[in-house]
Each structure stands twice: as structure tokens, then as C-alpha cells.
Amino acid sequence: MSDNGTPHGEVVSHDSDGYGASAVRLDQGHIEGTGGLPERFENPGLPPHVARMADHDEKAAKRAEKQVATLFGLSSLFTVVFVVAFFAIDRESTAFIPGIGQTSLYNVVIGVCMAIALLGVGVGAVHWAKTLMPDAESVEYRHTQRASDEDRQRVVSELTQGGEKAQLGRRPLIKYSLLGALALPPLTLVVPLAAGLGPVPKDALSKTMWKKGDRLVRDPERTPIRADQVTIGSVFHVLPESIKDSEHVLEDKAKAAVLLMRLNPEDIKPQKERDWGHEGIVAYSKICTHVGCPVGLYEQQTHHLLCPCHQSTFDVTQDCKVIFGPAKRPLPQLKITVDSEGYLVADSPFREAVGPSFWERGHA
Numbered sequence: 353m354s355d356n357g358t359p360h361g362e363v364v365s366h367d368s369d370g371y372g373a374s375a376v377r378l379d380q381g382h383i384e385g386t387g388g389l390p391e392r393f394e395n396p397g398l399p400p401h402v403a404r405m406a407d408h409d410e411k412a413a414k415r416a417e418k419q420v421a422t423l424f425g426l427s428s429l430f431t432v433v434f435v436v437a438f439f440a441i442d443r444e445s446t447a448f449i450p451g452i453g454q455t456s457l458y459n460v461v462i463g464v465c466m467a468i469a470l471l472g473v474g475v476g477a478v479h480w481a482k483t484l485m486p487d488a489e490s491v492e493y494r495h496t497q498r499a500s501d502e503d504r505q506r507v508v509s510e511l512t513q514g515g516e517k518a519q520l521g522r523r524p525l526i527k528y529s530l531l532g533a534l535a536l537p538p539l540t541l542v543v544p545l546a547a548g549l550g551p552v553p554k555d556a557l558s559k560t561m562w563k564k565g566d567r568l569v570r571d572p573e574r575t576p577i578r579a580d581q582v583t584i585g586s587v588f589h590v591l592p593e594s595i596k597d598s599e600h601v602l603e604d605k606a607k608a609a610v611l612l613m614r615l616n617p618e619d620i621k622p623q624k625e626r627d628w629g630h631e632g633i634v635a636y637s638k639i640c641t642h643v644g645c646p647v648g649l650y651e652q653q654t655h656h657l658l659c660p661c662h663q664s665t666f667d668v669t670q671d672c673k674v675i676f677g678p679a680k681r682p683l684p685q686l687k688i689t690v691d692s693e694g695y696l697v698a699d700s701p702f703r704e705a706v707g708p709s710f711w712e713r714g715h716a
């Protein structure tokens with residue numbers, strides 16, 4: 353506590369300003385007691401209301417209405433031009449812009465149209481508020497959070513009256529141009545977003561390169577595999593032989609990668625798994641059904657396949673059902689057989705989409 357009895361802060365003299373004999377500087381921290389602060393602050397009140405031209409001159413009001421409608425109309429017009437330009441202007445074309453030089457015509461037109469569309473609705477709303485909407489200031493005193501029922505009714509009726517005073521009913525030009533100006537500008541964001549998502553994938557996520565008769569070839573050697581080369585306990589990383597014709601090798605390989613294993617046929621429990629394999633040789637998609645990592649680890653003794661990303665574990669003896677980890681679906685099995693030369697071939701494409709879930713996948 354300081355000598356003068358003020359617990360915190362510096363005491364300064366303010367004899368002449370109505371604060372009493374002394375006042376405490378507020379930047380010195382916490383204040384206890386009155387510290388010389390005035391008993392109460394006077395309400396400065398509101399400045400007197402000044403009527404605007406449109407308040408008493410119907411011609412001025414009409415003029416303001418037209419100006420607002422013009423701004424909203426400009427906004428709508430340039431939104432439409434924006435959409436047309438987005439599709440019509442060649443991305444490669446350039447134009448000479450004074451002060452900038454040779455630059456992309458597409459960027460300039462799109463940017464200018466978007467700016468005018470957004471500015472039009474913004475400036476129009478401000479101009480409307482400043483010229484035609486009621487501008488009398490009102491004071492609302494603090495009160496408990498929930499207003500009384502009478503107050504709530506009063507607010508509703510004041511809002512209704514406010515709408516009437518805003519002359520929405522009387523000025524249909526503004527009403528309808530505002531509707532357009534509010535409804536269309538979001539297109540400047542939605543159209544580029546929707547058009548920029550790229551081509552629709554169609555069935556690209558559901559199909560791989562595998563087709564009936566495609567030989568299984570080693571990855572990366574790309575040599576075909578005879579059934580008698582796959583001994584019990586061995587595992588091969590394989591691809592379809594047709595991968596050599598792919599124009600997008602990495603993408604096709606990422607979906608078509610398969611693991612080939614040979615088990616003792618008696619260890620295989622589901623009949624379907626045995627039927628889709630060949631004498632204990634089975635082929636499963638290598639793409640984890642969790643989020644698509646390659647399932648890279650095979651435990652010979654337990655016949656478990658492990659995904660190193662989040663430790664999902666698939667049991668090969670049970671049609672690769674998930675026995676641990678976050679994956680929700682078994683690895684899809686590729687139906688295989690042998691051709692006339694004894695080489696392993698696909699007997700059909702995958703019967704379901706490989707990899708993680710996506711919206712149109714169809715079933716869990």
C-alpha cells in the first residue's frame with residue numbers, strides 16, 4: 353500500500369476536473385475503493401437526428417431507389433458474365449492491359465467480374481441503408497438474458513414495423529433486384545469450385561486392370577508364374593500381364609497389385625476361397641481396405657497378412673477376414689486358374705472394388 357492510502361497505483365492530482373482531490377491511473381493495475389473515480393458518469397446522449405433528403409423528398413427517395421437497384425443489377429449482370437467467361441475464355445489467351453502489360457485475359461475478366469459482382473451487392477446495401485432505411489438511433493438498456501413476453505412481442509412488432517419502414521413492400525424494384533443480387537453472387541464461388549473438382553471418376557474406383565485370362569506376372573520382373581513354381585509358404589507380389597499396355601502404369605498398378613500365396617488346401621476354411629484359388633494357391637488384393645496402404649507383411653506360420661500402416665491383420669485361411677486393426681472389410685479375392693501352359697491366370701476381374709471405402713462403393 354502506498355503512503356497516501358491507495359493500495360495500488362500512482363496518485364495524480366485532478367482537482368479541477370471533477371474527479372475529486374486525486375485519481376488513480378488505471379494502467380497501474382487493480383483498484384480497490386473509489387480511488388478518486390467520479391461517483392457516476394453522465395450519459396453523453398445521442399446527437400440530434402438530422403433528416404436526410406430522401407426522408408422528406410419523394411423525388412430524392414426515388415432517385416436513391418434507382419441507384420440501389422442499379423448497383424444490385426450490376427452485381428447480377430457481372431455474376432452472369434463471370435459464369436459465361438469462366439467457360440468461354442480460353443485459359444491460354446492473353447491481352448494487353450495498360451499498367452500491367454501482357455497478361456492472362458481469363459484471370460483479368462474473371463477477377464474484374466467477381467469484384468464488381470461482390471462490390472455491387474455490398475455498395476448497394478450500404479447505399480440503401482444510408483439513404484432509405486430508417487436511421488433514427490435507439491437505445492436498448494441492459495436487461496436479463498430472456499426478455500419478458502411483452503418485450504418479445506414488442507420486438508417482433510418493431511421488426512415488422514421496421515420492415516415496413518424500410519419500404520420493401522413499396523419499393524418492389526429494390527426487393528427484386530436485391531433478390532437477384534443476393535442469390536447470384538455465390539455462383540462466383542460455387543462454379544469454379546464445382547468445375548475445378550476434375551472429371552467424374554465414374555467406375556474408375558471400382559475397376560482394376562484384371563480381366564479373365566490375364567496372366568499373373570511377378571512385380572517388378574513382369575515374368576509369368578507357373579502354378580508349380582508357387583511352393584507352400586511362398587508369397588509373390590503380382591500384377592496383370594496387361595499392365596505393359598497401360599498408359600497410366602502407376603495408377604493402374606496402385607489398384608491392381610495382388611499378393612499370391614500357397615497354403616495347404618486343408619488349412620483353407622471357406623469353400624469359396626478354395627474354389628476361387630488353384631490347389632491351395634490364392635490371390636488377394638494387396639490394397640488395404642482401411643485407407644489403402646499396401647499390405648506388405650505375410651506371416652508364413654500363421655498365414656496372417658499385416659498392413660504396416662495401422663496394423664490391420666487379415667487371416668488368409670479365412671478368406672482374408674479382418675482379425676485385428678481398423679480395417680472393416682476383408683481383402684477382395686481374385687479368382688484364378690491356370691491356362692493350357694500351366695501359367696496362373698485370372699479367371700475373372702475382381703468381383704468387388706479393391707481398397708478403402710468410397711461413397712458409391714455399394715456395400716460394406
Ligand code: FES
Pocket residue numbers: 640641642643644645659660661662663664677678679
Ligand atoms: S491402411 Fe492398412 S491398416 Fe490403415
